[in-house]
Amino acid sequence: MSVINSKDVINIIRKALNLIDYRLVNHGERVGYILYKMMQYENAYSEKEILDYTISGLFHDIGAYKTEEIDNLVKFETNNVLGHSIYGYLFFKYLSPLDDFAEAILYHHIDYDKLIKLDSKHKPIAEYLNLADRIDVYKISSKQALDPNLFLNQRDKKFSGRALELFQNAQKEYKIIEHIEDDSYIIELNQLMESATFNSTEKEMFLYMLAYSIDFRSEYTVMHNIATVSIADELGKLMNLSLEDQYNLHYGALLHDIGKITTPLDILEAPRKLTYDEMMIMKQHVAMSEAILKDYIEPDIMEIAIRHHEKLDGSGYHKGLTAEQLTLPQRILAVTDIISALSGKRSYKDSFDDEIIIKILTKDANDGKLDKDVVECVIANLDKLLSDSEDKCSVTLFIYQDINNKFKEIYNQISNLH
Numbered sequence: 217m218s219v220i221n222s223k224d225v226i227n228i229i230r231k232a233l234n235l236i237d238y239r240l241v242n243h244g245e246r247v248g249y250i251l252y253k254m255m256q257y258e259n260a261y262s263e264k265e266i267l268d269y270t271i272s273g274l275f276h277d278i279g280a281y282k283t284e285e286i287d288n289l290v291k292f293e294t295n296n297v298l299g300h301s302i303y304g305y306l307f308f309k310y311l312s313p314l315d316d317f318a319e320a321i322l323y324h325h326i327d328y329d330k331l332i333k334l335d336s337k338h339k340p341i342a343e344y345l346n347l348a349d350r351i352d353v354y355k356i357s358s359k360q361a362l363d364p365n366l367f368l369n370q371r372d373k374k375f376s377g378r379a380l381e382l383f384q385n386a387q388k389e390y391k392i393i394e395h396i397e398d399d400s401y402i403i404e405l406n407q408l409m410e411s412a413t414f415n416s417t418e419k420e421m422f423l424y425m426l427a428y429s430i431d432f433r434s435e436y437t438v439m440h441n442i443a444t445v446s447i448a449d450e451l452g453k454l455m456n457l458s459l460e461d462q463y464n465l466h467y468g469a470l471l472h473d474i475g476k477i478t479t480p481l482d483i484l485e486a487p488r489k490l491t492y493d494e495m496m497i498m499k500q501h502v503a504m505s506e507a508i509l510k511d512y513i514e515p516d517i518m519e520i521a522i523r524h525h526e527k528l529d530g531s532g533y534h535k536g537l538t539a540e541q542l543t544l545p546q547r548i549l550a551v552t553d554i555i556s557a558l559s560g561k562r563s564y565k566d567s568f569d570d571e572i573i574i575k576i577l578t579k580d581a582n583d584g585k586l587d588k589d590v591v592e593c594v595i596a597n598l599d600k601l602l603s604d605s606e607d608k609c610s611v612t613l614f615i616y617q618d619i620n621n622k623f624k625e626i627y628n629q630i631s632n633l634h
């Protein structure tokens with residue numbers, strides 16, 4: 217059976233984050249690398265801790281999907297960075313297997329003179345992460361060769377003495393900046409990632425974390441993803457897919473809209489039908505999913521994920537494939553995506569009731585767009601498919617709302633630090 221290995225789960229998230237905004241490409245990787253080399257020099261952490269902290273470093277800006285904050289992140293001087301630190305923390309804490317490392321992300325933009333008043337065992341790493349982040353952003357925004365002494369006048373104010381000294385020593389020993397400049401750091405980082413060993417639950421958590429981070433504030437899209445996985449899992453069994461196909465369908469469903477990480481939020485959340493131009497931009501999410509997944513995941517899974525808008529008569533996108541090219545798992549996901557979209561609530565529409573869903577699916581099947589057997593199976597089981605997916609969504613909704621409440625709480629706590 218095809219298996220997504222641990223390093224490729226990490227790679228999918230790296231690739232997706234790199235595509236969010238061209239100005240931040242590889243930012244997480246450079247920051248993760250600087251942090252890695254600082255920890256290596258310090259020699260105070262186990263191999264596993266170094267790996268886990270480095271992964272936290274790679275994904276330290278995972279909460280930054282909010283576009284306005286990305287604008288702020290690429291500026292050197294900015295105060296408005298709290299939101300993404302908190303979201304990143306909450307994603308790590310509640311949705312990733314690295315929950316224990318989340319505080320390093322929460323505090324990665326807190327000045328040292330404030331950080332010192334907080335109580336957390338992750339303070340040293342937060343200090344290193346803060347410095348590593350500023351070093352990289354300074355390099356991006358100034359485009360100048362980096363002077364390793366640059367930040368010394370901020371000692372004990374923005375940055376801790378131990379972080380500054382550690383960076384200077386690690387830089388002397390390992391030539392960190394030079395490795396970043398000639399891109400050889402990527403090889404070293406990839407070697408480190410080879411040692412990652414997550415079990416299947418942990419891998420799945422990482423992928424869900426990514427799905428959440430794509431449009432965390434869009435309740436609809438999170439629910440759409442959960443419903444799609446739930447319905448696809450059940451339909452796969454009902455249609456007697458082999459275990460391998462069921463596995464592929466599950467991951468294909470989980471990853472099917474991953475390319476939406478690059479879709480602008482105003483289009484993703486437009487409270488109305490999209491205009492033609494907006495629709496064209498929306499449709500690009502499939503090509504983006506392909507770009508994210510193609511090097512890291514079995515083609516069988518990727519093709520299920522990226523063919524969910526294809527139609528049997530060739531009228532779908534993004535390749536306009538036809539019936540003979542579309543496998544049963546791919547056809548199942550295409551039907552599932554429609555059910556999940558129709559049964560979901562959006563700001564401008566309520567969920568459609570069963571009769572309308574059946575009418576739309578039947579028409580598409582009769583018009584030769586959707587697979588008749590799959591649609592028949594859906595109609596025979598619609599009640600159960602929808603009620604099971606609703607149950608799963610209500611669990612997720614609870615987590616979602618809980619995270620949003622915690623966001624406000626933590627925001628108030630941290631912004632009151634003096």
Ligand SMILES: [Fe+2]
Nearest residue numbers: 276277297325
């Ligand atoms: Fe950040």
Ligand SMILES: [Fe+2]
Nearest residue numbers: 243276277349
């Ligand atoms: Fe950053």
Ligand SMILES: [Fe+2]
Nearest residue numbers: 472473524525
């Ligand atoms: Fe889609």
